[in-house]
Amino acid sequence: MSSADNNDVKTSDNIVIAAQGLTKSYDGVRxxxxxxxxxxxxxxxxxxxxxxxxxxxxxxxxxxxxxISSGKVSVLGHDPARSPLRVKRKVGYLPDxxxxxxxxxxxxxxxxxxxxxxxxxxxxxxxxxAALARVRLSDVADKRVATFSRGMRQRLGLAEIIVKxxxxxxxxxxxxxxxxxxxxxxxxxxxxxxxxxxxxxxxxHLLDQVQRVCDRVALFQSGRIVLMGAVADLARQVLGAGFVxxxxxxxxxxxxxxxxxxxxxxxxxxxxxxxxxxAERDVRADAACAVVGANGSLRRLSVDxxxxxxxxARYFQDQIAPSGAARHAA
Amino acid sequence: xxxEGSPFQGLGAVALKELAxxxxxxxxxVLELLIVLTALAALYGAIDSLRQNTAEDPFLLLRLFTVDxxxxxxxxxILGFLIPLMAIGLGFDAINSEHNRRTLSRILxxxxxxxxxxxxxxLAGLATLAVSLAALWLMVIGLxxxxxxxxxxxxxxxxxxxxxxxxxxYAGVWLSLxxxxxxxxxxxxxxxxxxxxxxxxxxxxxxxxxxALAQVIAPPDPRYAMLGLDTPDTAIWAQTLARLSPNHLFGxxxxxxLSPTTRSLGPVFLDQLRGAVMGAPLPLGQSLLxxxxxxxxxxxxxxxxxxxxxxxxxxxxxxx
Ligand SMILES: Nc1ncnc2c1ncn2[C@@H]1O[C@H](COP(=O)(O)OP(=O)(O)OP(=O)(O)O)[C@@H](O)[C@H]1O
Ligand SMILES: [Mg+2]
Numbered sequence: 001m002s003s004a005d006n007n008d009v010k011t012s013d014n015i016v017i018a019a020q021g022l023t024k025s026y027d028g029v030r031x032x033x034x035x036x037x038x039x040x041x042x043x044x045x046x047x048x049x050x051x052x053x054x055x056x057x058x059x060x061x062x063x064x065x066x067x068i069s070s071g072k073v074s075v076l077g078h079d080p081a082r083s084p085l086r087v088k089r090k091v092g093y094l095p096d097x098x099x100x101x102x103x104x105x106x107x108x109x110x111x112x113x114x115x116x117x118x119x120x121x122x123x124x125x126x127x128x129x130a131a132l133a134r135v136r137l138s139d140v141a142d143k144r145v146a147t148f149s150r151g152m153r154q155r156l157g158l159a160e161i162i163v164k165x166x167x168x169x170x171x172x173x174x175x176x177x178x179x180x181x182x183x184x185x186x187x188x189x190x191x192x193x194x195x196x197x198x199x200x201x202x203x204x205h206l207l208d209q210v211q212r213v214c215d216r217v218a219l220f221q222s223g224r225i226v227l228m229g230a231v232a233d234l235a236r237q238v239l240g241a242g243f244v245x246x247x248x249x250x251x252x253x254x255x256x257x258x259x260x261x262x263x264x265x266x267x268x269x270x271x272x273x274x275x276x277x278x279a280e281r282d283v284r285a286d287a288a289c290a291v292v293g294a295n296g297s298l299r300r301l302s303v304d305x306x307x308x309x310x311x312x313a314r315y316f317q318d319q320i321a322p323s324g325a326a327r328h329a330a
Numbered sequence: 331x332x333x334e335g336s337p338f339q340g341l342g343a344v345a346l347k348e349l350a351x352x353x354x355x356x357x358x359x360v361l362e363l364l365i366v367l368t369a370l371a372a373l374y375g376a377i378d379s380l381r382q383n384t385a386e387d388p389f390l391l392l393r394l395f396t397v398d399x400x401x402x403x404x405x406x407x408i409l410g411f412l413i414p415l416m417a418i419g420l421g422f423d424a425i426n427s428e429h430n431r432r433t434l435s436r437i438l439x440x441x442x443x444x445x446x447x448x449x450x451x452x453l454a455g456l457a458t459l460a461v462s463l464a465a466l467w468l469m470v471i472g473l474x475x476x477x478x479x480x481x482x483x484x485x486x487x488x489x490x491x492x493x494x495x496x497x498x499x500y501a502g503v504w505l506s507l508x509x510x511x512x513x514x515x516x517x518x519x520x521x522x523x524x525x526x527x528x529x530x531x532x533x534x535x536x537x538x539x540x541x542a543l544a545q546v547i548a549p550p551d552p553r554y555a556m557l558g559l560d561t562p563d564t565a566i567w568a569q570t571l572a573r574l575s576p577n578h579l580f581g582x583x584x585x586x587x588l589s590p591t592t593r594s595l596g597p598v599f600l601d602q603l604r605g606a607v608m609g610a611p612l613p614l615g616q617s618l619l620x621x622x623x624x625x626x627x628x629x630x631x632x633x634x635x636x637x638x639x640x641x642x643x644x645x646x647x648x649x650x
Contacts, residue, residue, distance in 0.1 A: 056649065060435075060648065060649070063439055065435060065438055065439065065648050066647060066648070066649075082333075082334065083334040083335075084334070084441075084443075085334055085335040085339065085441040085442070085443070086334060086335075086441075088439055088440060088441040088442075089441040091439075092439075093435070093436065093439035094436075095432065095435040095436055095439070097432055098432060098436055099431040099432030099433040099436065100431075100433065100436075101431065101433060102431070112343065112347050113436070113437070113440055115340070115343035115347075116340045116343050116344070116437065116440035116441070116442050117440055117441060118339070118340075118441065157436070160436070
């Protein structure tokens with residue numbers, strides 16, 4: 001399940017969050033069950049899973065906000081249970097359905113948390129103005145948060161993390177409840193943070209939404225990580241191959257040429273001039289070359305990226321089917 | 331396991347924000363208005379009755395606090411009744427409102443301990459109450475100057491300041507009780523109702539229940555009753571039980587501090603009075619000594635309730 005190992009060699013100082021056997025029980029019920037994962041610096045890591053899978057609980061343990069039942073987690077080299085302040089100084093957290101003091105303005109809300117961060121007055125003003133500009137809330141900086149939409153609140157929460165100049169941003173369900181436009185904007189902001197080298201851990205139950213921004217994902221199910229790795233790797237593991245590239249072109253021997261592209265696992269001729277390829281990666285560029293090589297003319301070239309939904313659905317189909325059959329037999 | 335960093339990190343920021351919130355809140359203004367109006371009525375009654383029998387009283391100013399004219403209770407009695415209301419009004423939604431606004435996990439994700447949040451809110455509440463009480467105190471002194479026309483003496487000022495300090499401690503008990511309830515109950519309405527229930531019980535019902543309970547625990551001796559005296563055992567039990575109410579402790583401490591002739595609180599036995607000059611005022615130090623156990627009990631009550639709230643809060647899940 002450690003398919004991410006083939007991306008780059010991870011040295012221990014490159015790893016900012018490491019969980020080993022991390023477990024949380026409520027009244028004897030294990031809601032997070034001995035999970036292991038490593039998150040590398042600068043990575044966008046997605047914790048994905050249905051409601052009640054244990055995502056929020058995992059996050060709270062990483063912040064020292066709930067007790068760890070057993071196992072351990074290290075965040076930036078610190079144990080959040082023993083040195084919570086060191087962890088929280090460097091980790092920004094956007095809770096799911098984040099709340100603000102409605103009677104205060106956006107900048108007053110940020111000023112309060114900035115004081116709690118221990119920032120001095122001049123530094124505060126400066127950082128808050130910059131952060132509000134980053135999340136495009138400058139023109140409502142002096143409006144009461146009571147008037148803010150859900151999308152604006154989420155962005156304000158992100159501004160708080162920017163004010164903190166956090167090394168790690170932990171975002172719990174950041175896009176749930178946002179409309180498609182707001183989701184897109186928010187995902188863009190996440191990508192901007194990533195570009196600055198901030199490590200991002202986000203949780204979601206909407207697989208397709210976060211697929212775009214996540215380098216790696218861990219799929220949660222009832223407190224366990226059942227799948228972990230880059231989306232393309234998971235696709236190869238679970239679906240065989242994840243990318244579907246469609247080519248509409250003419251050319252002699254095109255099908256043969258397409259089949260020799262590295263990473264392509266199958267080429268199917270849908271019509272005389274239409275081919276559907278399944279591949280382990282996005283092979284559009286190679287396909288275009290092949291068409292040119294075959295002296296053909298390219299009319300259409302499209303790709304369907306592997307969908308997490310498909311991976312998830314297939315995985316659980318495979319898991320459930322045999323055991324279901326067994327139960328029927330018994 | 332020693333904790334890293336200071337538990338007071340962020341305390342100042344929390345306290346300042348909460349203080350600003352308290353002082354500007356509509357709730358606080360309503361409560362203050364209520365108290366000022368009732369206090370004014372009580373003072374008016376007191377001034378009126380003091381003017382009618384202007385005997386030579388060395389502690390005229392102090393009498394302003396304690397004299398009542400039916401049907402109005404004295405200023406101190408009114409405060410004994412209303413200070414809890416003010417403290418409950420400030421504390422009943424301290425923590426649960428953070429849960430319900432969903433600000434708690436965001437705030438606790440900042441580099442502070444929960445200690446700072448709870449303590450900051452408590453200190454801000456106490457400071458708010460102290461400011462209000464100090465304003466009331468100034469009002470009494472001012473009205474005394476205007477309507478009685480006598481400048482207060484040094485000892486009167488000292489005694490009335492002692493009143494102020496003890497009143498703040500009294501407010502502290504109720505504030506920490508309200509905050510404890512705000513931790514225990516997720517719904518502010520429930521916390522407020524329970525706090526008000528306890529308040530009514532301790533200020534209205536308990537003074538009636540305590541003597542009745544005492545008679546059950548230590549039945550009065552008919553031989554004393556024939557002489558028209560209280561049975562010492564019964565009286566002591568009645569007093570001990572009554573003192574479980576902070577209201578009663580406050581009343582006793584006020585009596586000692588504001589009525590300099592008070593020589594003892596509670597049942598007095600004849601041998602204790604041997605050699606005492608009845609009616610002569612005690613020096614300030616002596617009065618403070620008499621009020622000391624009550625004051626310490628109020629402080630202890632505050633600390634116990636605060637610690638209880640602290641322990642529950644530490645173990646609580648931050649998730650709403
Ligand atoms: N205080 C608690 N006491 C008992 N059980 C709890 C408590 N908090 C959470 N749980 C249980 O832990 C499990 C995991 O909850 P968690 O909130 O971590 O899930 P999640 O993956 O974040 O779900 P969602 O997508 O709904 O946010 C749930 O089954 C929940 O009922
Ligand atoms: Mg959750």
